[in-house]
Amino acid sequence: MITKDIHKAKTVLLKNDIIAIPTETVYGLAGNAYEEEALKKIYLLKKRPLNNPLIVHIHSLEQLHDVAEEIPEMALHLAKTFWPGPLTLILKKRANIPYIVTSGKETVAVRMPGHQLTLDLLQQLDFPLAAPSANPYGSISPTSAAHVEHYFKEQLEVILDGGECERGVESTIIGFLNDQPILYRHGSIALEEIENNIGRVQIQNHSTDQPEAPGMQKRHYAPNTESYLTNNIEDLIRTLPYKKLGVLSFKNSIQHENVIHQIILSKNGDYSEAAKNLFSALHQLDQLNLDAIIAERLPNEDLGRTINDRLERAIQKNPEE
Numbered sequence: 001m002i003t004k005d006i007h008k009a010k011t012v013l014l015k016n017d018i019i020a021i022p023t024e025t026v027y028g029l030a031g032n033a034y035e036e037e038a039l040k041k042i043y044l045l046k047k048r049p050l051n052n053p054l055i056v057h058i059h060s061l062e063q064l065h066d067v068a069e070e071i072p073e074m075a076l077h078l079a080k081t082f083w084p085g086p087l088t089l090i091l092k093k094r095a096n097i098p099y100i101v102t103s104g105k106e107t108v109a110v111r112m113p114g115h116q117l118t119l120d121l122l123q124q125l126d127f128p129l130a131a132p133s134a135n136p137y138g139s140i141s142p143t144s145a146a147h148v149e150h151y152f153k154e155q156l157e158v159i160l161d162g163g164e165c166e167r168g169v170e171s172t173i174i175g176f177l178n179d180q181p182i183l184y185r186h187g188s189i190a191l192e193e194i195e196n197n198i199g200r201v202q203i204q205n206h207s208t209d210q211p212e213a214p215g216m217q218k219r220h221y222a223p224n225t226e227s228y229l230t231n232n233i234e235d236l237i238r239t240l241p242y243k244k245l246g247v248l249s250f251k252n253s254i255q256h257e258n259v260i261h262q263i264i265l266s267k268n269g270d271y272s273e274a275a276k277n278l279f280s281a282l283h284q285l286d287q288l289n290l291d292a293i294i295a296e297r298l299p300n301e302d303l304g305r306t307i308n309d310r311l312e313r314a315i316q317k318n319p320e321e
Contacts, residue, residue: 055109057112186306
């Protein structure tokens with residue numbers, strides 16, 4: 001049921017069941033971060049591998065100390081700068097965080113979401129919420145309550161409706177090794193903005209069998225429709241004759257008789273607007289019964305880097321490789 005009723009959401013969570021929550025990035029599947037019963041339900045519903053850790057959502061900087069310890073000063077600086085907001089920190093976990101949350105690791109991923117409805121809910125709970133994105137594992141992330149309902153209409157008692165997500169792509173994830181910052185996932189805060197605050201950041205966002213953070217899988221965020229990622233849409237269209245094509249471009253319009261539907265992420269070339277529209281556009285194109293989707297690679301700067309990361313994980317056919 002799609003609702004704005006926090007009381008209903010709280011009632012379900014207190015039964016160790018799970019709900020969908022809005023955040024400024026994407027919608028999440030949320031359960032009590034202290035209760036293994038609820039956490040197992042998240043993994044089962046998503047069909048998410050147990051080696052892929054969850055993010056713990058808190059309502060205040062003070063609550064950070066309930067779930068993490070030995071917090072580096074640089075992490076506290078980032079939290080004070082960007083929270084509430086789309087930044088996740090990888091920190092040493094406290095003993096009260098079950099290992100199912102962290103996939104057996106001694107570190108926990110934590111953030112304070114920048115969505116007032118979910119913050120209001122968190123403030124009424126005696127526990128933080130563990131929440132990955134509210135989609136089946138590997139599928140396109142949801143940026144509206146309707147997307148969540150499409151995936152899980154029969155399985156969720158409550159989908160808390162917070163409107164369309166303001167940011168549209170997941171949080172940036174930063175961890176620390178010997179107090180030095182490491183970026184594990186490009187996200188809604190551009191790398192340049194992080195480095196303007198704390199200096200140079202090492203990047204380790206490659207895929208692995210034991211990911212340090214969510215969103216590091218090679219195949220992720222994927223539409224069901226055959227899809228291509230390219231630097232030159234027009235050239236690729238010529239290699240796909242007789243196909244009904246959907247086009248996802250950054251800022252320019254493409255004219256071709258085979259293009260059945262086109263979505264421009266930002267006609268003004270605004271990276272933030274493009275990021276906000278990315279997953280919604282992929283959802284829309286994926287439901288049009290097309291033969292193929294062609295997505296355009298963006299300039300590899302600012303949030304263009306984040307969008308490219310999502311497209312590269314979503315789309316395995318890259319004609320330039």
